Amino acid sequence: xxxxxxxxxxxxxxxxxxxxxxxxxxxxxxxxxxxxxxxxxxxxxxxxxxxxxxxxxxxxxxxxxxxxxxxxxxxxxxxxxxxxxxxxxxxxxxxxxxxxxxxxxxxxxxxxxxxxxxxxxxxxxxxxxxxxxxxxxxxxxxxxxxxxxxxxxxxxxxxxxxxxxxxxxxxxxxxxxxxxxxxxxxxxxxxxxxxxxxxxxxxxxxxxxxxxxxxxxxxxxxxxxxxxxxxxxxxxxxxxxxxxxxxxxxxxxxxxxxxxxxxxxxxxxxxxxxxxxxxxx
Amino acid sequence: xxxxxxxxxxxxxxxxxxxxxxxxxxxxxxxxxxxxxxxxxxxxxxxxxxxxxxxxxxxxxxxxxxxxxxxxxxxxxxxxxxxxxxxxxxxxxxxxxxxxxxxxxxxxxxxxxxxxxxxxxxxxxxxxxxxxxxxxxxxxxxxxxxxxxxxxxxxxxxxxxxxxxxxxxxxxxxxxxxxxxxxxxxxxxxxxxxxxxxxxxxxxxxxxxxxxxxxxxxxxxxxxxxxxxxxxxxxxxxxxxxxxxxxxxxxxxxxxxxxxxxxxxxxxxxxxxxxxxxxxxxxxxxxxxxxxxxxxxxxxxxxxxxxxxxxxxxxxxxxxxxxxxxxxxxxxxxxxxxxxxxxxxxxxxxxxxxxxxxxxxxxxxxxxxxxxxxxx
Amino acid sequence: xxxxxxxxxxxxxxxxxxxxxxxxxxxxxxxxxxxxxxxxxxxxxxxxxxxxxxxxxxxxxxxxxxxxxxxxxxxxxxxxxxxxxxxxxxxxxxxxxxxxxxxxxxxxxxxxxxxxxxxxxxxxxxxxxxxxxxxxxxxxxxxxxxxxxxxxxxxxxxxxxxxxxxxxxxxxxxxxxxxxxxxxxxxxxxxxxxxxxxxxxxxxxxxxxxxxxxxxxxxxxxxxxxxxxxxxxxxxxxxxxxxxxxxxxxxxxxxxxxxxxxxxxxxxxxx
Numbered sequence: 001x002x003x004x005x006x007x008x009x010x011x012x013x014x015x016x017x018x019x020x021x022x023x024x025x026x027x028x029x030x031x032x033x034x035x036x037x038x039x040x041x042x043x044x045x046x047x048x049x050x051x052x053x054x055x056x057x058x059x060x061x062x063x064x065x066x067x068x069x070x071x072x073x074x075x076x077x078x079x080x081x082x083x084x085x086x087x088x089x090x091x092x093x094x095x096x097x098x099x100x101x102x103x104x105x106x107x108x109x110x111x112x113x114x115x116x117x118x119x120x121x122x123x124x125x126x127x128x129x130x131x132x133x134x135x136x137x138x139x140x141x142x143x144x145x146x147x148x149x150x151x152x153x154x155x156x157x158x159x160x161x162x163x164x165x166x167x168x169x170x171x172x173x174x175x176x177x178x179x180x181x182x183x184x185x186x187x188x189x190x191x192x193x194x195x196x197x198x199x200x201x202x203x204x205x206x207x208x209x210x211x212x213x214x215x216x217x218x219x220x221x222x223x224x225x226x227x228x229x230x231x232x233x234x235x236x237x238x239x240x241x242x243x244x245x246x247x248x249x250x251x252x253x254x255x256x257x258x259x260x261x262x263x264x265x266x267x268x269x270x271x272x273x274x275x276x277x278x279x280x281x
Numbered sequence: 282x283x284x285x286x287x288x289x290x291x292x293x294x295x296x297x298x299x300x301x302x303x304x305x306x307x308x309x310x311x312x313x314x315x316x317x318x319x320x321x322x323x324x325x326x327x328x329x330x331x332x333x334x335x336x337x338x339x340x341x342x343x344x345x346x347x348x349x350x351x352x353x354x355x356x357x358x359x360x361x362x363x364x365x366x367x368x369x370x371x372x373x374x375x376x377x378x379x380x381x382x383x384x385x386x387x388x389x390x391x392x393x394x395x396x397x398x399x400x401x402x403x404x405x406x407x408x409x410x411x412x413x414x415x416x417x418x419x420x421x422x423x424x425x426x427x428x429x430x431x432x433x434x435x436x437x438x439x440x441x442x443x444x445x446x447x448x449x450x451x452x453x454x455x456x457x458x459x460x461x462x463x464x465x466x467x468x469x470x471x472x473x474x475x476x477x478x479x480x481x482x483x484x485x486x487x488x489x490x491x492x493x494x495x496x497x498x499x500x501x502x503x504x505x506x507x508x509x510x511x512x513x514x515x516x517x518x519x520x521x522x523x524x525x526x527x528x529x530x531x532x533x534x535x536x537x538x539x540x541x542x543x544x545x546x547x548x549x550x551x552x553x554x555x556x557x558x559x560x561x562x563x564x565x566x567x568x569x570x571x572x573x574x575x576x577x578x579x580x581x582x583x584x585x586x587x588x589x590x591x592x593x594x595x596x597x598x599x600x601x602x603x604x605x606x607x608x609x610x611x612x613x614x615x616x617x618x619x620x621x622x623x624x625x626x627x628x629x630x631x632x633x634x635x636x637x638x639x640x641x642x643x644x645x646x647x648x649x650x651x652x653x654x655x656x657x
Numbered sequence: 658x659x660x661x662x663x664x665x666x667x668x669x670x671x672x673x674x675x676x677x678x679x680x681x682x683x684x685x686x687x688x689x690x691x692x693x694x695x696x697x698x699x700x701x702x703x704x705x706x707x708x709x710x711x712x713x714x715x716x717x718x719x720x721x722x723x724x725x726x727x728x729x730x731x732x733x734x735x736x737x738x739x740x741x742x743x744x745x746x747x748x749x750x751x752x753x754x755x756x757x758x759x760x761x762x763x764x765x766x767x768x769x770x771x772x773x774x775x776x777x778x779x780x781x782x783x784x785x786x787x788x789x790x791x792x793x794x795x796x797x798x799x800x801x802x803x804x805x806x807x808x809x810x811x812x813x814x815x816x817x818x819x820x821x822x823x824x825x826x827x828x829x830x831x832x833x834x835x836x837x838x839x840x841x842x843x844x845x846x847x848x849x850x851x852x853x854x855x856x857x858x859x860x861x862x863x864x865x866x867x868x869x870x871x872x873x874x875x876x877x878x879x880x881x882x883x884x885x886x887x888x889x890x891x892x893x894x895x896x897x898x899x900x901x902x903x904x905x906x907x908x909x910x911x912x913x914x915x916x917x918x919x920x921x922x923x924x925x926x927x928x
Contacts, residue, residue, distance in 0.1 A: 245775065247646070311890030545697065
């Protein structure tokens with residue numbers, strides 16, 4: 001980025017000193033306790049070893065895949081919805097509809113995860129408020145109702161809660177784009193959908209990826225939603241971690257699962273890192 | 282009038298010299314546990330001990346809540362804190378053993394007057410660990426099968442009948458597996474007692490790893506059974522689905538059931554049944570940390586909480602729990618109607634024969650892990 | 658003709674917006690209904706009886722709702738202040754100065770969000786008991802700051818990156834000392850972005866539960882703790898009322914700093 005400029009040789013040191021206080025908080029408060037946990041993952045009753053990991057793989061490999069699937073799908077949907085919302089806010093032609101959407105979409109941002117879990121549990125159930133309203137409106141027969149309290153419930157809750165955050169970032173990025181290219185394309189007769197897909201989205205990709213990374217990582221560590229919406233098996237890794245600790249007081253396997261979760265998020269973060277690196281160099 | 286004023290003055294003075302103390306009570310369990318301490322017990326205690334106040338902290342429902350208290354104790358012990366920030370804790374049975382074994386608890390039962398009002402084994406032994414002297418039972422909690430009589434005319438009275446019923450009515454029975462709360466765990470333990478033989482051995486020990494081989498059949502059956510049921514999200518989730526008529530039957534905690542019914546969250550016609558050979562229940566214990574900052578006051582608090590009057594009026598009458606101290610002392614403090622209200626759906630005879638304990642900890646863990654391997 | 662066409666466009670538009678409104682406000686309506694429901698069970702679509710008896714319970718003298726709400730807001734404000742103070746120099750350096758391992762540093766702030774924190778917070782609690790931070794407001798604030806720094810630093814970095822560096826350089830060229838130039842020129846320009854990061858930090862702090870319990874309770878009583886006990890235990894009325902109370906500061910804070918969320922800043926977050 002062109003904004004990086006400061007040729008002075010001492011700048012590195014100054015810059016490092018400026019970052020230091022914030023970094024110290026993370027390193028001192030989190031990385032140390034985290035290291036204790038990671039070390040704990042390799043500690044077994046019979047000394048050091050990988051027993052906790054083999055047990056995790058043995059009991060929870062399906063859950064790990066399930067977690068990646070559910071959260072991956074949520075992330076994908078969040079991305080698509082954010083693009084749609086951001087796109088309409090940027091390219092929408094009716095100011096009233098745009099204003100309405102702008103007012104509408106960000107409400108879930110304010111609702112904590114635990115409340116989302118509890119709301120969705122009674123909203124998405126077979127005889128929950130959603131189906132009841134649909135039945136009362138004549139859109140559905142009472143016998144056709146189904147419960148969404150399984151993986152779909154988790155996906156719906158996550159998408160509901162996280163989309164506004166990403167949409168907020170994406171819409172901001174879209175709004176700051178150079179209108180010139182968009183107008184030029186429009187004058188050439190390109191449809192709005194095509195402008196969105198071919199011109200707008202590629203330009204806001206970095207912001208979108210950042211938002212999705214943040215969302216993915218946050219969802220990986222949420223416990224309340226899966227517990228309250230669908231705690232049957234298979235379940236997500238955080239629920240297994242909580243179960244390992246609460247039912248067996250087994251910190252070894254819990255820590256091992258934590259490390260597995262960290263590796264998965266690390267993979268996603270690496271993706272993000274590589275992307276920003278390419279941008280910068 | 283004058284004497285009254287004098288008494289008040291004297292009380293005020295003693296309170297003044299004793300200094301105002303804040304007693305911290307950490308409690309695991311649902312909202313009703315916090316409510317019980319905040320709205321019922323604390324006002325009585327504060328009236329008896331003017332100047333002192335009680336602060337209740339809820340740590341969350343189920344095992345997770347007790348685990349958090351244990352972890353807190355552990356953190357303070359590891360850090361070498363000499364005056365702990367919890368004076369009284371209310372924990373599930375399963376956690377009393379580890380707490381006592383690790384030396385976090387004070388031995389206080391013999392020091393309080395109500396200590397001798399408990400004769401049952403659960404005050405001495407918590408799932409195979411000797412906790413004699415370290416705990417006072419607050420109340421007993423029991424699981425049972427709740428059902429909707431409109432949908433189930435003849436409720437099953439044994440686990441075998443229940444299995445048949447569920448086979449004939451797919452998805453009408455619901456439970457929360459083992460990861461979503463203790464009512465599901467309790468149902469599974471009852472299943473093992475029913476179909477894998479020696480329940481007594483599981484409850485009393487000693488632990489024999491070879492025992493696990495006998496469970497395979499029971500778990501194979503449970504797997505087939507579970508495929509035919511609805512899995513609910515948590516203890517509250519089972520009650521939710523009962524309330525919305527999505528399932529007709531499911532395992533619940535009896536006290537939670539009554540609380541929901543009283544709170545208007547359940548249709549009033551739902552009923553409970555305890556199928557043979559029985560389902561496990563568990564006590565909640567009052568414990569006092571060894572290094573509690575206000576130990577004397579903490580003992581006073583537990584003594585009050587386990588006194589026959591409080592057990593009768595608070596535990597039984599107001600909150601629908603089975604008493605923690607021996608029934609004979611509590612019964613005397615209640616009208617026969619109030620006492621019999623406890624046994625509306627499940628009679629005393631049923632409770633005597635079918636209210637089981639959870640398996641001792643090593644069996645408990647082995648059963649849960651076998652479930653994770655063989656049923657899910 | 659064009660007018661009719663544009664009016665017709667309201668059909669699909671209205672349908673989509675209506676569906677979206679249902680998807681967003683349906684669950685929230687559910688929450689509001691539970692907050693005023695006295696009795697609600699099958700087969701009734703809506704509550705059988707409405708009332709405020711649970712509100713009375715929440716606001717009962719021993720209910721602690723108001724004090725914990727106030728404590729939560731106070732903690733959240735401190736967290737915002739500390740996070741922003743830490744994020745200003747860090748964000749400036751990350752945006753303007755060529756730092757080695759820049760991406761790794763940015764990533765470090767993400768880690769507290771990335772590791773399922775249950776096991777880690779127990780270790781933090783142990784360290785805090787040793788240092789006497791356990792059960793104190795500064796302790797809780799520190800834990801929240803750690804958790805929220807990713808938002809603060811990432812957004813602050815974006816905010817500084819969005820400002821043309823030549824403005825500051827011009828000020829320095831006229832002889833202003835570097836700090837002066839920063840305070841007079843760059844900081845005011847970055848203010849909207851910093852406000853945006855404040856929003857996210859504020860919301861995160863209000864939402865945080867695990868750290869608040871292990872480090873704060875019993876002496877620092879925060880609202881999410883109550884919400885968690887009530888919500889997880891299935892006490893819908895209490896949980897809904899508590900959730901609605903938590904909405905007040907969140908929405909209020911958002912309204913105050915809303916105009917700070919400019920497109921220019923949002924487009925640069927995390928880059």
